[in-house]
Amino acid sequence: MSKKLPTTTAEEPRAEEGGPEVVVPVLPAADWSNPLRHPQDRRLPRIAGPSGLVIFGVTGDLSRKKLMPAVYDLANRGLLPPGFSLVGFARRDWEDQDFAQVVHDAVREHSRTPFREEVWQQLAEGMRFIPGDFDDDTAFKQLRSAVDELDASRGTSGNYAFYLSVPPKFFPKVVRQLKKHGLADPPEGSWRRAVIEKPFGRDLASARELNALVHDVFEPDQVFRIDHYLGKETVQNILALRFANQMYEPIWNRSYVDHVQITMAEDIGIGGRAGYYDGIGAARDVIQNHLLQLMALTAMEEPAAFDAESLLMEKLKVLKAVKLPEDIGAHAVRGQYAAAWQGGEQVRGYLDEDGIDPSSTTDTYAAVKLNVDNRRWAGVPFYLRTGKRLGRRVTEIAVVFQRAPHSPFDSTATEELNQNAIVIRVQPDEGMTVRFGSKVPGTSMEIRDVTMDFAYGESFTESSPEAYERLILDVLLGDANLFPRHQEVEESWKILDPIEGHWANHGRPAQYAAGSWGPEEADEMLARDGRSWRRP
Amino acid sequence: MKIDLTDTTASKINKALVQGRRAIGTPAVGMVLTMVIVTDEENAYDAIKAAEEASHEHPSRTLVVIKRHARTPRDRTNSHLDAEVRVGADAGTGETVILRTYGEVSDHADSVVLPLLLPDAPVVVWWPVDAPDNPAKDPLGALAQRRITDLYAVENPLDVLKARVRSYAPGDTDLAWTRLTPWRSMLAAALDQARVKVTSAAVEAEEENPAAELLARWLEARLDVTVDRVVTAGPVVTAVRLGTANGEIVIDRPEGPLATLSLPGQPSRTLALKVRTTSELIAEELRRLDADEMYAVALRGEGTKEIPTHV
Known part of the structure; x- marks a missing residue:
């Protein structure tokens, strides 16, 4: 535990006595460890080492609403290194000051923590803006010199993360330009990392192509794929719940669990994202990444350690064990929202949205049944569903247990009794609910469902860090625990591709009224198994 | 809401807490710790305010023990306890009980505090001023997993620091250390x-x-x-x-x-590098409730090899 201490001080000259002529840098030993850090000194936060963040597509929505506020919040919490630098790259005719102003406004509007002038000053000194196109060689040359200049003036030590907040069609261009201008090659002893956002391809072939392209330029373990769901406290809590407690794990298997429902519902339509969304659809947009990740975390075995490699191994094992139903048509449903009244507002159907082809077969709702063929889960179906314009915005994982095998109470007593369930509410109202039966006060024996509730807002800080804060910090620290690796991405496509293939050749999406909980076909799909969807 | 109780006992206070929670419609609570603040009337307001702000991060039951000084011999023999119970919006995210002790009961404040502790939850004692010479041996301090003192609030900090080195027990901590x-x-x-x-x-x-x-x-x-x-x-x-x-x-x-x-x-x-407010310091203190070994090392100012691995 105890770290190596400096052995002796007597014979070395003291810097202040040595006068100003001390220049020869003493290089640290390879096993140098910081004596001011100690594993038992748990107050000291993990601060990222000297580094900078380059954001491509810095004028986009994500960048303004999430990334820049997250960078500020990190700085405000004292988690960014002194000299941290932020470089923006976009097609705008801006100077550094204009960029700083844009960041300032974004931070003022969207940051989670209060605005503090001194933190802002610390950040603003390290802001640079590079105007230009992704084709533009001069812009990348400028970026190169900005990076070198920051190393000299801010001490970023050549460590840079490149955040590609750009539409997928620009990925190849940006990555190639980074390679061409030597920005992806780290100088000795430093790192260059790439951060990319979904979609990671649109099927297995394109995902492989994209991975090959990115890995050609960056080392595979220096590529960080953002799945912002994994940065959420509640998702990390799945692991704490399962592996830091004794009472859940014994029942977390086929002997007690009847089935698992994972839902991610949105109440909004596609809004202005028609160009991106049409042809992609809900299954590719959500199931392939978020829902399969949530499923993997719910179903995986205990990892040997809480590190990226062990987590990847366990998640991969689950994804590889996934088996599709033989009759895909009977166990996968897609739908499109139709015009209706939603929450007191009349909304358009998907096919009437601006920029959508009226004959489009893109799914805005998708529900699939998956089996995980291993000893723990054989015979326990996992139902995954996602959709737009559903009843309300909610993401949750519901583990539904089998009915009690025998009840000493007569049937009238337990009439209102449902199956027990553990529900992990990922968002909003983060927390967990346990549902079980309890006697109704009174004379006769009557049993009714009650819930025991744990809400994050009740037991912990009102403002947990935003997912992007955690993820950006992890990128700078090089901690890949919360990032899906390319193997997982490819494995997920292998699960989804046959379903998409089936849909492409059979029928059209079912229509469901906006504001409802999905098409009737989805209810029928569960009814065939003798089950029903929870109303989240 | 606020409930005032004069000449009361711990069990009456417990009843008032339940009654208060019922009245505001939230009988279930998710409080994670009990915070005992031992202070005088002069410092109570600021300390309660800081604790309530910190309770946004750590919902807690706050018990404020205020020892009233008797001015006449008659007061000194008249031993009694007054309480003010605050739940809901008046008490941050948890609940607050302000206990005023008069006369002899002041020496037995722990007997009032003990029945009011949350079941199974950690206890933290904070002395904003006038910390006892040996916090861990203090009757109230002995109830707690963590004892927070403040060297900024004493007359001769360096002398008191010496005493703290001698009396250190795992779980002791000081806001002067937190500020660092x-x-x-x-x-x-x-x-x-x-x-x-x-x-x-x-x-x-x-x-x-x-x-x-x-x-x-x-x-x-x-x-x-x-x-x-x-x-x-x-x-x-x-x-x-x-x-x-x-x-x-x-x-x-x-x-x-x-x-x-x-x-x-x-x-x-x-x-x-901002000078932080008391509530931020308290919130940091409450984040980890196990012994702060590094504080012990800093108190003693000597080598680190003998840090106990676990206490």
Whole structure:
């Protein structure tokens, strides 16, 4: 535990006595460890080492609403290194000051923590803006010199993360330009990392192509794929719940669990994202990444350690064990929202949205049944569903247990009794609910469902860090625990591709009224198994 | 809502708490700890305010024990307990009970506090002023996993510091130490970057500043060098210098929240190093409730090899 201490001080000259002529840098030993850090000194936060963040597509929505506020919040919490630098790259005719102003406004509007002038000053000194196109060689040359200049003036030590907040069609261009201008090659002893956002391809072939392209330029373990769901406290809590407690794990298997429902519902339509969304659809947009990740975390075995490699191994094992139903048509449903009244507002159907082809077969709702063929889960179906314009915005994982095998109470007593369930509410109202039966006060024996509730807002800080804060910090620290690796991405496509293939050749999406909980076909799909969807 | 109880007992207070929660419609609570604040009337307001702000991060039941001083012999024999129960919006995110003890019951405040502790949840005692000489041996302190004192609130901090070294028990902590966390994390980050052996060190601070003394002791313990204490006009800690063979690492904060970091061979940079409010300090203290071994090391100011691995 105890770290190596400096052995002796007597014979070395003291810097202040040595006068100003001390220049020869003493290089640290390879096993140098910081004596001011100690594993038992748990107050000291993990601060990222000297580094900078380059954001491509810095004028986009994500960048303004999430990334820049997250960078500020990190700085405000004292988690960014002194000299941290932020470089923006976009097609705008801006100077550094204009960029700083844009960041300032974004931070003022969207940051989670209060605005503090001194933190802002610390950040603003390290802001640079590079105007230009992704084709533009001069812009990348400028970026190169900005990076070198920051190393000299801010001490970023050549460590840079490149955040590609750009539409997928620009990925190849940006990555190639980074390679061409030597920005992806780290100088000795430093790192260059790439951060990319979904979609990671649109099927297995394109995902492989994209991975090959990115890995050609960056080392595979220096590529960080953002799945912002994994940065959420509640998702990390799945692991704490399962592996830091004794009472859940014994029942977390086929002997007690009847089935698992994972839902991610949105109440909004596609809004202005028609160009991106049409042809992609809900299954590719959500199931392939978020829902399969949530499923993997719910179903995986205990990892040997809480590190990226062990987590990847366990998640991969689950994804590889996934088996599709033989009759895909009977166990996968897609739908499109139709015009209706939603929450007191009349909304358009998907096919009437601006920029959508009226004959489009893109799914805005998708529900699939998956089996995980291993000893723990054989015979326990996992139902995954996602959709737009559903009843309300909610993401949750519901583990539904089998009915009690025998009840000493007569049937009238337990009439209102449902199956027990553990529900992990990922968002909003983060927390967990346990549902079980309890006697109704009174004379006769009557049993009714009650819930025991744990809400994050009740037991912990009102403002947990935003997912992007955690993820950006992890990128700078090089901690890949919360990032899906390319193997997982490819494995997920292998699960989804046959379903998409089936849909492409059979029928059209079912229509469901906006504001409802999905098409009737989805209810029928569960009814065939003798089950029903929870109303989240 | 507020419920006032005069000449009361712990069980009546418990009843009032249940009644109060019923009345505001939230009988279930998710409080994670009990915070006992031992203070006098003068400091109670600020301490309660800080605790309520901290309760946004750590929902807690706050028990404020205020010992009233009797002015007449009649008062001294008349022993009684008054309580003010606050639940809901009046009490941050948890609930607050203000206990005023008169006469003899003041010496037995622990008998009032014990029945009011949350079941199974950790207990923290905080003395904003007038901490006992030996916090762990104090009847109220003995109930707690964590005992928070404040060297900034004593007359002769360096003398009291000596006493604290002698009486240290796992679970003790001091806000003077908490105030140092940003300094310590920046120093550690600076050394992460410089990656050289430190051969000398100096801490510059106002006179008799206990935090500066703790910082110096921590550096001595961790770096194995003698740390010079330099007196400046303040406020509080103004600079830390670490001498290395390559040059000096300096964090300089002459005034205000902005500090400058200079590393050998690198341009100097601005750092935000704010003096934090009491509620932020308390919130940091409540984040971990196990013994703070590094505080023990800093108190003693000697080598680190003998840090107990677990207490």
